[in-house]
Each structure stands twice: as C-alpha cells, then as structure tokens.
Amino acid sequence: MTSARPRPLVAGNWKMNGNKLSARVFAAIIQGYDAALRSKVELLICPPATLTVTFGVVAVGSGVSVGGQDCHVKASGAHTGDVSAPQLADAGASYVIVGHSERRADHGETDAVVRAKALAARDAWLTPVVCVGETRGQREGGNALDVVRAQLAGSLPETANGDDLVVAYEPVWAIGTGLTPTPAQVAEVHAAIRAALVERYGEAGAAIRILYGGSVKPDNAFDLLSVSHVDGALVGGASLEAADFLAIADYYR
Numbered sequence: 001m002t003s004a005r006p007r008p009l010v011a012g013n014w015k016m017n018g019n020k021l022s023a024r025v026f027a028a029i030i031q032g033y034d035a036a037l038r039s040k041v042e043l044l045i046c047p048p049a050t051l052t053v054t055f056g057v058v059a060v061g062s063g064v065s066v067g068g069q070d071c072h073v074k075a076s077g078a079h080t081g082d083v084s085a086p087q088l089a090d091a092g093a094s095y096v097i098v099g100h101s102e103r104r105a106d107h108g109e110t111d112a113v114v115r116a117k118a119l120a121a122r123d124a125w126l127t128p129v130v131c132v133g134e135t136r137g138q139r140e141g142g143n144a145l146d147v148v149r150a151q152l153a154g155s156l157p158e159t160a161n162g163d164d165l166v167v168a169y170e171p172v173w174a175i176g177t178g179l180t181p182t183p184a185q186v187a188e189v190h191a192a193i194r195a196a197l198v199e200r201y202g203e204a205g206a207a208i209r210i211l212y213g214g215s216v217k218p219d220n221a222f223d224l225l226s227v228s229h230v231d232g233a234l235v236g237g238a239s240l241e242a243a244d245f246l247a248i249a250d251y252y253r
C-alpha cells in the first residue's frame with residue numbers, strides 16, 4: 001500500500017434487515033474496532049432508516065460511522081415515506097448510499113436521479129456512496145465496462161475533492177448470490193473507474209475510495225481487497241454478523 005492510497009473503508013449495508021435488538025450486533029462491531037484496526041481502516045454501517053438514531057447514539061465516540069441506504073433528492077416536503085439527507089444527518093449519519101442496484105431496479109432510479117441524490121447528500125454534509133455495476137447479461141454481452149462508465153458519467157456529481165465522494169462497484173449478478181468476479185475482472189473495472197474519476201476530477205480522483213461489493217465474505221475478502229484500486233468493501237449479508245464483518249475488515253489489520 002502506498003501512502004497516496006486513500007484510507008480504506010469497509011461498509012456494511014444492512015438493507016431491510018434488523019430491529020432494535022440489532023443494536024447489540026452494532027455494539028459488538030464497535031467493541032471489535034480496536035485501536036490497531038482503527039488506525040488502518042474506517043468502518044461504516046448503514047442500517048435501515050428506523051435504526052439510524054439508535055445506531056447514531058451507540059456510535060458516539062467509537063469511530064464507527066453510520067450511514068443511510070438512500071435519501072430523497074429534496075431536503076423536506078410532501079414526500080410520504082421518504083427520508084431526506086438532512087434528516088439522516090440529524091439522526092447521526094455521515095454517509096448515505098445512493099444508486100444501489102436494488103434502488104435502481106425496485107424504484108426505477110435513473111442515473112440523473114442518483115446524481116441528484118448524491119448532490120442532496122452533499123448539501124447535508126453527508127458523503128454519498130454512489131453505486132454502479134453491470135447485470136449478468138451486460139457482462140456476458142461484453143459490455144460491463146461501457147455500462148459502468150455510462151453509470152459514472154450520469155450518476156456522479158460534477159465536482160469532488162476526494163473525501164467527499166465514495167464509489168462502489170457492485171456487479172448486480174454478484175449481489176446476494178455467492179458469486180464473485182475474478183480478481184482480474186475486479187481489477188479491470190476498478191482501474192476503469194479510477195481512470196474515469198481522474199479524468200473527471202483531476203488529482204482528487206486518485207483519492208476517492210472505490211469499494212467492491214457483491215458477496216464479500218470473510219473467506220474471499222483477501223482475494224478481493226488485495227486487488228489494485230480496491231479501497232474497501234461494501235458488504236451486504238456478511239455485515240449482519242459482527243464476527244463476519246470484523247473478519248472482513250481484519251484484512252487491513
């Protein structure tokens with residue numbers, strides 16, 4: 001690892017899982033985040049919106065960050081059922097995932113909507129984690145890089161300083177399936193994302209963290225996290241167990 005490489009981030013996306021008893025899992029993650037780990041890697045948990053306040057309180061002073069899984073493009077207003085970026089910030093979040101493939105698929109979110117959400121996040125001083133990734137058909141058709149580049153072009157904000165943006169590469173076919181791309185495939189996409197970030201943001205593009213997500217588990221974390229331009233992970237299922245999540249983060253210990 002060179003000193004120019006950004007501090008890695010291991011993030012957990014709990015999706016629509018967990019209840020107030022899950023604060024125990026979160027507390028166990030905090031417990032395992034000892035000084036040695038803290039000096040090497042940043043940890044983030046994105047619980048469902050109902051738990052943001054609870055986790056935000058539990059996280060105080062721990063160094064573990066809390067994030068949202070989505071935010072509305074507007075700061076407030078008549079949008080029944082939605083949560084805004086300022087509300088997440090008020091609840092204790094410092095990050096928010098935007099453009100996850102499950103949001104793109106389940107809620108028809110376009111690149112333009114994802115970009116608007118990323119900007120809304122920034123306006124509330126949240127760091128957006130912008131997700132991109134191809135479907136199985138797109139990969140099999142040889143279009144993975146084109147798809148990811150187009151998503152980046154449409155979803156990313158116009159400007160970035162480095163630490164005010166995180167990008168997550170999550171191939172749709174690897175999410176929740178136990179399938180993962182080969183290290184060579186991850187390397188190819190992450191290099192393309194890095195090139196796009198540097199082209200767009202100049203030097204700041206080199207400092208933007210690019211996470212890999214999709215069936216990251218303790219037993220494949222080493223292979224995936226050691227790939228060039230992989231600056232951490234976005235973990236779904238394996239982030240629901242403190243031991244598994246910490247075992248993944250332990251790659252950086």
Ligand SMILES: O=C(CO)COP(=O)(O)O
Pocket residue numbers: 013100170174175176177178213214215216234235236237238
């Ligand atoms: O979608 C993901 C994280 O955002 C990945 O989920 P899994 O780790 O469960 O495959």
